[in-house]
Every structure is written in C-alpha cells, then in structure tokens.
Amino acid sequence: MAYNPKVIEYYENPRNMGTIANADGVGLVGAPACGDVMKLTIRIGKDQDGNEVIEDAKFKTFGCGAAIATSSMATEMIKGRRIEEAMKLTNRDVANALGGLPPVKMHCSVLAEEALKAAIVDYRKRTESNG
Numbered sequence: 001m002a003y004n005p006k007v008i009e010y011y012e013n014p015r016n017m018g019t020i021a022n023a024d025g026v027g028l029v030g031a032p033a034c035g036d037v038m039k040l041t042i043r044i045g046k047d048q049d050g051n052e053v054i055e056d057a058k059f060k061t062f063g064c065g066a067a068i069a070t071s072s073m074a075t076e077m078i079k080g081r082r083i084e085e086a087m088k089l090t091n092r093d094v095a096n097a098l099g100g101l102p103p104v105k106m107h108c109s110v111l112a113e114e115a116l117k118a119a120i121v122d123y124r125k126r127t128e129s130n131g
C-alpha cells in the first residue's frame with residue numbers, strides 16, 4: 001500500500017496527540033470497518049466577537065497509521081476555528097490536506113471526522129445542561 005510522504009510525516013510526527021485535562025468536549029467513536037477507536041478532546045474559548053472557537057484539540061487512538069495521520073491533521077485544521085466551521089470539516093477535506101489516502105484507508109479518516117463531531121455535540125450538551 002502506498003502512502004504519500006505527507007501521511008508518513010504526520011504518522012511519524014503526530015501533532016496534538018494526547019488528552020486535554022478537563023476538556024469542554026469529548027468524542028469517543030469506533031470504526032465499524034476495523035474496530036479501532038478514536039478519542040478526541042477539545043477546549044472551547046471565545047474570539048473577540050464572542051464566537052465560540054476551538055482553542056485546543058488533542059486525540060488518542062488505537063487506530064492505524066492513517067488514523068494517526070488524519071486525526072493529527074484534523075486537530076491542526078480545527079484549532080482556532082469557529083465551532084460552526086469545524087462542524088463542516090469532512091473526512092475528505094482531511095484526506096485531501098494530507099495529499100490523499102489509499103482507498104482502503106479512507107474509513108480511518110472518517111474516525112477523525114466523527115470523533116470531532118461527537119466532541120462538539122458533547123460540548124453542546126454540557127453547555128445546554130449548564131443553563
């Protein structure tokens with residue numbers, strides 16, 4: 001299987017790996033295609049205009065190299081972005097930013113997208129229940 005150099009670079013030097021302590025949102029998802037798991041934690045702040053932005057994002061995964069590379073890239077792409085913008089990020093955007101993935105590895109990028117969306121939904125639930 002051929003990975004392009006950018007995927008390999010992100011796999012070998014993962015960005016934003018780990019867990020945010022006292023995160024504002026946690027997304028934990030599994031990939032039906034392979035059974036691997038992804039956990040994404042986010043911290044939310046406000047920009048000058050009062051919009052909610054993702055200040056920080058970290059991931060941990062039991063997934064493969066493509067899962068590490070895509071979640072790494074996804075965390076970089078959403079940091080500093082407004083929540084509404086981050087919600088629009090798709091696994092294809094992430095795979096494209098990495099220069100593409102082998103077709104059998106596209107499901108790994110879905111893990112990153114779903115974990116991100118789950119973390120935002122979790123954040124929304126928490127803020128709503130806090131009034």
Ligand code: FES
Pocket residue numbers: 031034035036063064065066067105107108111
């Ligand atoms: S094979 Fe499971 S995440 Fe890639």
